[in-house]
Amino acid sequence: ARDTRAFHALLREERVTVLNQTPSAFVPLMQHDLECRRAGDASIESLRVVVFGGEKLEPSLLGAWIDACGAQAPAMVNMYGITETTVHVTYRLLQRQEMGAGARSVIGGALADLQLHVLDDDMNPVPRGAVGELYVGGAGLARGYLGRAGLSAERFVPNPWGTDGARLYRSGDVARREADGGIVYIGRNDAQVKIRGFRIELGEIEAALAVLPAVREARVLAHEGRRLVAYVVPQGKAACDAVQLEQALTQALPAHMVPGAYVLLDALPLTHNGKLDRAALPAPDATVADEHVEPSTP
Structure with a gap:
């Protein structure tokens, strides 16, 4: 995946329909494909869905390629994830207007077996428009780190809104809950x-x-x-x-x-x-x- 041209050829040859990739790896691939389209060379035509994870996505980078794909453009999905849920937490199907200049990195809502909270330093929910740390809970969350009780106690903290013994994971990620309820990922x-x-x-x-x-x-x-x-x-x-x-x-x-x-x-x-x-x-x-x-x- 670090050899853009070879990976581009592989996707074409195998007619890949679903691609799950980090933004850092996808952007050069996307740019190479855009150059191929503009030059009239072979491009990726089989993709139906592209799923992003592992890093912050800058949706504004996707606009030109989506326009070039036209009606055949694949669905673009932004998924925030952490190892402690193995591996995704949220899902957001990006709309065309969310991939233009100035677009925010909206990560969507939590998957069915998880909960997502944006909390301040005292673990109180932040008001909309404010920045806080992402905490993850729910049945899909791990119980801790095997053989590392100290680290588990530091990162897996009691869930004040859960049943006895329920935990929230302190992700160390920073986000902002927008006025419309959407969560914008800011970074670590x-x-x-x-x-x-x-x-x-x-x-x-x-x-x-x-x-x-x-x-x-x-x-x-x-x-x-x-x-x-x-x-x-x-x-x-x-x-x-x-x-x-x-x-x-x-x-x-x-x-x-x-x-x-x-x-x-x-x-x-x-x-x-x-x-x-x-x-x-x-x-x-x-x-x-x-x-x-x-x-x-x-």
Whole structure:
């Protein structure tokens, strides 16, 4: 699945109808198929359903390909999942208007044997529009980690709304319940960073990059804990440089959320299971590092 062209050929040859893949692995496949369609070459025609899981999906990236597929476009399903439920928790069949510019990563409602709660630090339900941590409960949830009582007690906590002995799993994922009741996935709570006193959700910067016409894919990391670095895969042969990206983000984000460095890549590195390989991302050019100014007063 990490060889886009070989995988594209395999899907065509085997007439695959249902594909379950991580967003990081699907986006380059989708872009290759889009290029094939525009060039009049063989494309994937057999797909009926594409199911996403394992990572946050940016639905805005799907719009151009869905338009190119026309009436033969497959159903696109966003499923949030965790290992502790082996493996999916929610289901959301995306509508066409949910795959355009500025689309949110709505993950849908819980499957029949599970419950999903968005709670604050005191395990109270957050009001609609507020951000909280996702907690998962229900019969489909594991009872704990085998032979790891301490970790089980930390992550599998008593369910205040359940029967005696019922547990909720603290996922460590951050989400927002919208006014219409839909749940928007934001990212991991350990993906929130603090730079120069500001708390920053890296997913919000990635979403702002994803809607730019020149950007195919983007990920943002905090390099050495003090500098935001954007890793960008340009859209085809479209012109894309750091100055343009910075100018666009300056219009869309507060100053403290604008990355200080941009690294252009041919493709994002993937692990064997199709997720982003963060360890394989190159370090930014040290010559353009932000100048460090020592404090002048206590």
